[in-house]
Amino acid sequence: MQYLRQAWTIAAKDLRSELRTKEALNASLSFALVILLLFSFAFDPTAEMTREISGGLLWLVFAFAGALLLNRSFARELENDCLDVLVTSPVPASALFLGKTLANWVLLLGIEMVCLPVFGVFYNVDWARQPLWLALVLLLATWGITVIGTMFSALTVNLRLRELMLPMLVYPMLIPCLMAAMQLTTALVAGQAPAGDQLAWLRMLVGFDIIFTALSVALVETVLIG
Amino acid sequence: MREKILYGLGAIAALLLARNIWVMLTGLPDEAFQGAIFRIIFFHVPAAFTCFLCFFVSLIASISYLKTGRMQWDSLAVSATEVGLAFGAANLISGMIWARIIWGIWWTWDWRLTSMLVCWLLYAGYLVLRRAVEEPAQRARLSAVLSILSFTVVPFVFFSIKWFRTQHPQPVLYGEGRMEAGYRAMLYGNWLPLLLIAVILVAVRMQQEKRLRELDALRREAHAF
C-alpha cells in the first residue's frame, strides 16, 4: 500500500511538473504531428494504401514521440542533483521507476489521443470502429513502450550521447511490442475484431509487458543505485 | 602454460575442421533437393549454437557480476558477447548465401531471420553502450543489466521456427524433419571445432580485458603525479 502510494507520488510529481512546463510534451507532440504529416509524402494516401499501413504509420509516430518524451524522463532530474535526492529518499528504486513509467504512460497516451483524430482527418480514416479493442491495444503497447523506455532512460541518464544512446538501444528491444501493436492496429482500424492470428499477437503483447515489467522492476535498483 | 593450452586447442580444432571438410566433401552424399550447397548447414547451425551459447555465458557472467562485483565476470561477459556476435554474423551471412541459391533471394522478413537480426543488433548495442561509459564499475553494471535484458530474445529466436510458420527450414535435429544420422553426426562433429575456436577467442579476449585494466591503472598512476 505504502509502495503504491510512493509510486503514485512520483508519478503525480512528474505529471505536475510536465504539465506546468510542458517542455517535453510540446516538443514530443509537435514532432509527432510533423511525422504524421511527412508520411503523407512518403506514399500516396489513397484509402486502400492507408488501410494497409495505418498500424505501422501510427506506431512509428508514437514510438518516435515516445523517445523524445522518455529522453527527458530521468534527464530532467539531473539539474540541481534531483536524481541523487530521489535515490537517497526512502522511496524504493522500483517505486520510483514505476511512478516515472506511469507518468510517461499517461503522457504518451495523451499524445496518442491527439494524434489519432489528426490521423483520421488527414488520411480520411474512420479509426474508431473497434473502440474498445483499440483502447486495449493502445494501453498495452504504450505500457510496453514506456516500461522499456523508462528503464533505458534510467540506464543512459549519466552517459555522454544520452540522446543518441536511448533510441539506439530502445528500438531493437521494442520490435516485438511494436510489431504486435502494428498488426493489431491495422486490423482494428480496418474494422475487424481480433480473431485467430490477431489473438496470438495480443497474447504476445501481454507477455511482453509482463516480462519486461518484471525484469525492469527487478533490475532498476542496480541501475540507479549500483 | 596457458598459451600452450590455447595453441593445443587451436591445433585440435584445425585438425577436426580439416577432417570434417574432407568427410563432408567426399564421404557424405548430396542432399536430394539442394545439391552441394546444403553443406553450409554444417557451419550455419553450429555457428548459431555457438552464438547462443556465448550469449548465455554472457548472461550468467552478467548475473554473477551483479552478485559479486568481481571484474573478471565483466571481462567474461564482454568477451563472450563479442565472440558471440562474430559467430552470429557468420551464421547470418552463411544463411544468406544459402538462401540466395535455395530461395533465390538474399533476405526475407521471416520470423527466424528477423528475430536473429534483432538479437544481433541488441548485442551490438551492448558493445556500443560499453564505449559510451567511462567509469569501469559503472560500465560493468550498466552493461550487465543490458545483457540480461537482451537475453530475453534468445529463446524467442531459438523457438521461433517451432512457434510460427516460417520460410526458414524446420528443426533438423529433433522432431519429424530430423536429418539422417550421418548428417546429424557431422553437424555435431563440426560444432566441436567451432566451440573450441570460440573458447580460444574468449580466452584471448579476456586476457586483453585484463591488460586493459592494467592499462587503466597505469594511466591513473601516470596522471596522479
Place this chain on the structure above:
Amino acid sequence: MGDAAARNFQYLAYGLIAVWAILAVYVLTLVSRERRIEREIEGLKRMVEDREGK
C-alpha cells in the same frame, strides 16, 4: 563441370569463405587491439619511470 555448377559448389565455397573471413576479421581486430594496448602500456610505463627517475 556442368555437374559441379548444378550442385552449386561455387556458392558453397562462397559460404565457407564468408564464415571464415568473418572470424578472420574478428581475429585481426583482436590483434590490432592487442598491439594498441601493448604500445600504450609501454608508453605509460616509460612515462612513470621517467618521472620516478627525476
